Amino acid sequence: MTLLRHTTSEVKERTNLTVNPAKTCQPIGAMYAALGLHGCLPHSHGSQGCCSYHRSTLTRHYKEPVMAATSSFTEGSSVFGGQSNLVSAIDTIFTTYDPDVIAVHTTCLSETIGDDIPQIIEAAKDKGNIPEGKHVIHCNTPSYVGSHVTGFANMTTGFVKYFAEKTDEKTDTLNLIPGWVEPGDIREMKRIAEVMGVNTITFPDTSGVLDAPQTDTHEMYPKGGTTVDELKRTGASKGTVALGSFASGPAASELEINYGVPNTIIDLPIGVQATDRYVQALAEMASVDVPASLTDERGRLVDMIIDMHQYTAGKRVAVFGDPDQLISICEFLVALDMKPVYVVTGTPGKAFLRRMKQVLGTYVPEAEVAQGNCADMLLLHQLIKKEPVDLLIGNTYGKYIARDEDIPFVRHGFPILDRQGHQHLSTCGYLGGIRLLEKILTVLMDRQDRDSPEESFELTM
Numbered sequence: 001m002t003l004l005r006h007t008t009s010e011v012k013e014r015t016n017l018t019v020n021p022a023k024t025c026q027p028i029g030a031m032y033a034a035l036g037l038h039g040c041l042p043h044s045h046g047s048q049g050c051c052s053y054h055r056s057t058l059t060r061h062y063k064e065p066v067m068a069a070t071s072s073f074t075e076g077s078s079v080f081g082g083q084s085n086l087v088s089a090i091d092t093i094f095t096t097y098d099p100d101v102i103a104v105h106t107t108c109l110s111e112t113i114g115d116d117i118p119q120i121i122e123a124a125k126d127k128g129n130i131p132e133g134k135h136v137i138h139c140n141t142p143s144y145v146g147s148h149v150t151g152f153a154n155m156t157t158g159f160v161k162y163f164a165e166k167t168d169e170k171t172d173t174l175n176l177i178p179g180w181v182e183p184g185d186i187r188e189m190k191r192i193a194e195v196m197g198v199n200t201i202t203f204p205d206t207s208g209v210l211d212a213p214q215t216d217t218h219e220m221y222p223k224g225g226t227t228v229d230e231l232k233r234t235g236a237s238k239g240t241v242a243l244g245s246f247a248s249g250p251a252a253s254e255l256e257i258n259y260g261v262p263n264t265i266i267d268l269p270i271g272v273q274a275t276d277r278y279v280q281a282l283a284e285m286a287s288v289d290v291p292a293s294l295t296d297e298r299g300r301l302v303d304m305i306i307d308m309h310q311y312t313a314g315k316r317v318a319v320f321g322d323p324d325q326l327i328s329i330c331e332f333l334v335a336l337d338m339k340p341v342y343v344v345t346g347t348p349g350k351a352f353l354r355r356m357k358q359v360l361g362t363y364v365p366e367a368e369v370a371q372g373n374c375a376d377m378l379l380l381h382q383l384i385k386k387e388p389v390d391l392l393i394g395n396t397y398g399k400y401i402a403r404d405e406d407i408p409f410v411r412h413g414f415p416i417l418d419r420q421g422h423q424h425l426s427t428c429g430y431l432g433g434i435r436l437l438e439k440i441l442t443v444l445m446d447r448q449d450r451d452s453p454e455e456s457f458e459l460t461m
């Protein structure tokens with residue numbers, strides 16, 4: 001059954017209506033970031049429904065059990081505030097689940113009530129509910145503004161505010177803030193830094209947490225994640241490389257402004273040019289050379305791009321998702337001689353349109369770039385109906401459009417609820433670029449095979 005057959009190609013002016021948003025809510029991002037801290041239990045300060053939704057979406061994407069606690073608001077807490085719920089939750093969590101850190105994020109309800117989380121944390125401390133050596137941190141995530149990316153950025157900035165220590169003595173280490181990417185992407189970013197001989201403190205680091213190996217025993221807190229000690233030392237690092245201005249920019253700015261750690265905020269290293277900038281930033285900030293092995297990896301990706309140019313050249317592409325990903329993916333698509341004609345994100349933020357203009361430049365003057373509340377899946381579908389595309393790239397929610405319009409579809413971004421592998425196999429770095437290009441080529445060549453008349457159906461392509 002096709003679920004969106006009713007969509008028309010006529011795009012009507014809308015101001016106050018979102019249909020199938022191209023984003024999700026702030027606390028999911030805060031919860032994901034908190035899982036990148038070793039020994040941390042995320043805590044949702046609101047009602048159970050919010051927490052269940054966030055946990056289940058993360059669990060379905062990462063195919064791992066996502067643990068999180070909730071303040072379990074009732075009618076009473078909705079009227080009088082959630083202080084007593086949170087104070088007793090902190091006691092129960094430390095007594096029963098023994099995390100190193102509880103990372104509290106708010107929800108629409110607790111934000112509307114106006115609960116003062118730092119004051120509640122102080123109250124829990126005064127009651128003796130926070131054991132020696134344990135920590136409770138927080139960030140505000142009102143979901144009626146921003147998106148899941150905002151929530152991720154807020155929690156990541158919270159790590160710095162709560163843990164980083166000020167010092168004039170700087171080390172040789174670089175802070176690496178990888179942004180909202182897959183655990184496999186973080187692994188790849190760290191590998192690149194490692195082969196360059198650059199010491200990094202990576203945060204948040206969900207590798208080894210949300211792609212943890214199967215063992216005989218259940219680990220409530222898997223061995224991955226940034227430690228509190230590492231976070232304390234981020235204030236002493238000689239610099240910060242932040243990937244993705246939306247997800248990582250605020251934490252990097254916090255470190256620069258309040259801890260004197262200079263930063264370079266660049267795009268996510270997806271595709272050749274963005275990976276070049278990542279490698280260059282590491283090389284310059286750490287004063288190291290780029291090893292020949294990385295130059296070879298780059299060469300292999302460039303070789304594949306040239307070899308496969310005939311299949312990608314001039315193809316029209318629709319892309320939707322999060323701004324940090326979209327900027328780099330569109331730059332990569334342009335490098336492949338493809339045309340990202342429709343680009344849609346529900347996440348607000350001024351820098352996006354400016355950066356997209358630079359990326360698409362004069363190469364795709366016809367591109368329609370939509371952002372904000374009315375930049376939703378309905379708009380994307382209508383644009384595609386008006387003038388079709390050869391390829392759709394985005395999260396699982398794109399499958400309805402892909403099916404209705406019979407478009408080759410590459411799943412990328414968050415959430416991916418109906419496929420495997422994204423959490424392990426990176427699309428970042430030069431090797432990740434090869435994987436992403438392979439995924440694009442596979443769906444395009446499958447389509448060519450399917451549509452070829454018998455006389456031109458080729459064994460070798």
Ligand code: SF4
Nearest residue numbers: 025050053107108143
């Ligand atoms: S939008 Fe608000 S109420 Fe809905 S799940 Fe998110 S935090 Fe909870």
